[in-house]
Amino acid sequence: MRGRSSPRPTQRLRDFHGIHSVAPQMFALFERLPRVALSEASVLIRGETGTGKELVARALHDLSARVKGPFQALNCATLTAELLASELFGHVRGAFTGAIRDRPGLFRQAHRGTIFLDEIAEMPLEIQARLLRVLQERSFTPLGGTDTVEVDVRVVSATHRSLREESREHRFREDLMYRVRVVPLFIPPLAERSGDVEALTWHFIDQHAAQGRRRIERVDRTVMDALLAYPWPGNVRELRNAIEYAHAIGEGPDYVLDDLTPELRGEPPPRVLPPPVPVPAATLVDAAERARIAEALQRSNGHKGEAARILGVARSTLWRRLRELRLA
Ligand SMILES: Nc1ncnc2c1ncn2[C@@H]1O[C@H](COP(=O)(O)OP(=O)(O)OP(=O)(O)O)[C@@H](O)[C@H]1O
Ligand SMILES: [Mg+2]
Structure with missing residues (x-):
């Protein structure tokens, strides 16, 4: 049973490196990406979760002169400070308990390519200090090591928070903010x-x-x-x-x-956030459903078969829900 259907939109869907959209705001972003990609500047992508930040980061790599080099991504929110440091800068054997062999680290693995630091606002302050040094000197020393490693890496970061806000609250270094946010890009929320x-x-x-x-x-x-x-x-x-x-x-x-x-x-x-007076979820669902059923019955002049069609449910489903919601 179905009601009226919604027509297919007529606008042509653009596919920009896997980012699909018909929205002018997104087209404006697509226009900027090729030029930004060709610069070596550090890019900070800001957007809510699920807006496509990683897709944009990959597009920046694919459009850059580094396309033949590696793309290494790391989510800074999921690791402890120690693991994050070893993940990024590597370690030598014996640097800490459990370091049974040398590990190159993502910066070395991203040499001549791009490193994508997701959720950079969550990076612990001690790692921020190390990252700042890498960005300034283009070299670093792995954990427990003595030799300096030189790297040529383009840094693209992403955050759903405002780094300025984080830096005002002393959770993010201001000097690092300016280093990683040379070109800020904003991805609008879907809605x-x-x-x-x-x-x-x-x-x-x-x-x-x-x-x-x-x-x-x-x-x-x-x-x-x-x-x-x-x-x-x-x-x-x-x-x-x-x-x-x-x-x-x-x-x-x-x-x-x-x-x-x-x-x-x-x-x-x-x-x-939950409403101030807690209402069981089931009640909210029931209320929303009641309203929809009432509207369908009104539109069908009380004809239940037609109301079921409008709601897009089987007649028997509507019968049952009318009984359960005591609307019968
Ligand atoms: N415009 C789009 N067209 C098609 N698929 C998209 C688009 N935007 C996002 N997606 C898909 O949605 C999912 C989330 O995208 P992505 O991982 O890039 O988001 P994100 O901003 O990095 O999210 P998070 O902050 O949670 O890491 C992916 O599977 C991606 O392929
Ligand atoms: Mg992501």
Whole structure:
């Protein structure tokens, strides 16, 4: 059972090094990337989680003169200070307990290429001091070592926080901030990109169809309304997952409300603070569903079969929910 469907958008989806978009804000970024890539300047990419920071970092490498060199990525948020230091600068055998053999470190492995430091704001202060030295001197000494290693590495970093704010709070060195943020690039959140929610929904649907999974041919208007109303705290990654969910739990050519993730059906997303008076999630879901059912019944002049069609659910599902929500 389905309601009216939402037409496919007509704008042409651009594919810039795997970054898909129809939004002018993203096109402006695409215009800048080739020139920025060719400079040797350190780039800081700022954007919320899931906006495509790593894709941009890779595009910068691929468009640069270093394209034939290595691209080494490291997430600074996931390691302890000691492990991070050894990961970045390497160590010699015996430098600390457990260092059973020499390790070159990512800076050496990224020689003549690009190093991508993800979540750089989370880097412990002691590592920031070492990184600053590498950026100033283009050389470093591995942990426990005595010889200096010279490296030619372009640094691209990413953060979802403001480094200026972090430096004001003394969590990030100001001198390092100026070194890594010679060219700042900003990736807008998905919810602010005009046209991208619709365009990327179809893009991911088509990707699944090409893989021979469920072939969605129509998206219910109510589904698209829900997708457009949602704030997308997890940005493109979350949208991709939502479409993946529809393919995993639903079937048939119609993308209907039942195929939406719990968040999209009205449960508060995990990152939103709880309301001051705690309301059980189930109540919120019920309230959202009640409202949708009431609206469908109104539009169908009380005809339940038609209301089920508008909601995109089976008639029996609507019957059951009417009973469970005591709306019958
Ligand atoms: N514009 C886009 N088009 C297609 N896929 C995208 C786009 N933006 C992001 N993605 C996909 O979403 C996922 C998240 O992207 P990416 O890892 O680059 O984000 P991020 O900003 O680095 O996130 P995090 O801060 O969580 O590390 C990846 O699978 C990526 O391929
Ligand atoms: Mg990332």
